Amino acid sequence: MTDIYFIAQTEVETATATDIEFTSIPADYDELILILSARSTKSSTTDNIALTFNSSAAAYYGLILYQENSGTPASANASNVSSSNFLYATGDTAAANCFSTTTVRISGYTTTAAKPFTIESATTNNSSSVLQAFGNGVWNNSSTINSLKLDPTTGDFMQYSKATLYGVLSGSDGSTTGSSS
Amino acid sequence: MEKPTKLIVNCATGERTVVELTDAEIAERDALQAQYEAEEQARLAAEAQLEADKASAIAKLAALGLTEAEALALAGN
Numbered sequence: 430m431t432d433i434y435f436i437a438q439t440e441v442e443t444a445t446a447t448d449i450e451f452t453s454i455p456a457d458y459d460e461l462i463l464i465l466s467a468r469s470t471k472s473s474t475t476d477n478i479a480l481t482f483n484s485s486a487a488a489y490y491g492l493i494l495y496q497e498n499s500g501t502p503a504s505a506n507a508s509n510v511s512s513s514n515f516l517y518a519t520g521d522t523a524a525a526n527c528f529s530t531t532t533v534r535i536s537g538y539t540t541t542a543a544k545p546f547t548i549e550s551a552t553t554n555n556s557s558s559v560l561q562a563f564g565n566g567v568w569n570n571s572s573t574i575n576s577l578k579l580d581p582t583t584g585d586f587m588q589y590s591k592a593t594l595y596g597v598l599s600g601s602d603g604s605t606t607g608s609s610s
Numbered sequence: 611m612e613k614p615t616k617l618i619v620n621c622a623t624g625e626r627t628v629v630e631l632t633d634a635e636i637a638e639r640d641a642l643q644a645q646y647e648a649e650e651q652a653r654l655a656a657e658a659q660l661e662a663d664k665a666s667a668i669a670k671l672a673a674l675g676l677t678e679a680e681a682l683a684l685a686g687n
Contacts, residue, residue, distance in 0.1 A: 439619040439626050447631060447639065448616035455621060479642060486638060505653075514646060580639065582646040585614065594621065 431599045433462065438593040445470055445585040449592050450484075450578040456539040458596030463577065465531040466591045467518035471584030474523045474558040478516040479580045480533065482544075482568050486511045494548075494564035499557065515564050516550050518581055518590070523554035528590065538574040543567050614639075 437451060454461070469476035475498075488509040495504050505515075519529045531550040538544055544567065551561040568574070579592060613630040620626075631639070671681035 437619045437621045437624060439617055441617060443628070446617040446628070447614040450616055450618045451621055452618055453620050453622035477646060479646075512642070514642075580642070582643055586617075 431597060434458070434596045434598070436461075436594040436596050438591065440591040441586045441588050443588065445587055446590075447585045448578055448580045449586060449590070450576060451592070451594050452576045454538075454575050454577065454594070455596070456573055456575070457598075458539075459537070459599045460597035461533075461535040461538050461574070461577075462595040462597060463531075463533040463535070464593045464595070465516070465533075465579065466528045466589075467531065467579075467581070468523075468528045468587040468590055469518035469520050469581040469584035470587055471518075471520045471581065472522055473520040473583075474554050475529075475552045475560050476518045476520050476584050477514040477582040478518050478531075479512040479514040479578075479582050480516055481512045481578045481580070482570070482574045483572060483576050484578060485570070487570075489568050489570045490566055491569065492564060492566040494562055496560060496562035496564075498560045512580075513546075513548070513566050514582055515548055515562060515566070516579070517552050517560055517562060518584070518586070519552040519554065521584065521587065523552065523558065527553040527555065529553065535574065540573075541571040543569045544574060 436455065439449060467478065488511050490510045490513050492507045492510065492513055492515055494506065494515045516531050516533070517529050519527045529550060529552045533546055533548050535544055535546040545565065547565045549563045552559050614636065615628050615630055618627050618629055668681040671684060672678060
């Protein structure tokens, strides 16, 4: 039995925001799930978003990505880099009101082991010029993850971009452990 | 000049605040953007080179007597 609990949500209510950051993430869960709906000010159909944990720009990240960009498949990998920029926002030249959708699942975020995470991300642009990607990464650091920052690499988050963080509890004996914070 | 802002949500309290970036954060952001742009340019250049190499290979195969379909099949198109 697995239960998913809401932790926090935020939305860009004014014109733009350069970053969205979740701080003081409780260490009460087994996994974290981040859901992001984003549009960037970048003058393009897509913009990358850098994900960093604990405001650490040190080179602790290893990444593998598979993507398809308007019909063209591609792959990429990176090791010992300072953030995971394999998340995507719909850019400002895409059709109006189109936002990307992204899910990041982070396992064992309170353990001292390296933290693996998976990414699914897709931009939208009605029927053309869209990018979809899935990949995985690892944050090779022993610290508990207590903050999480999202930063479009070229533009800023546009109004109505929204990020939501959830915690996952998994019962070791088939039942749910703990309780909602 | 107005400084860029970030949106912070404190998961313990639920409080949301809009905070101006510090000079260090602005510099870090600029460096990240420059790094990304350089990586993107390198990726695009590699893609263009691959396409040029494929076109060259197809032309050379055609000169050896392969049909266009055979040459494209070898090039993975």
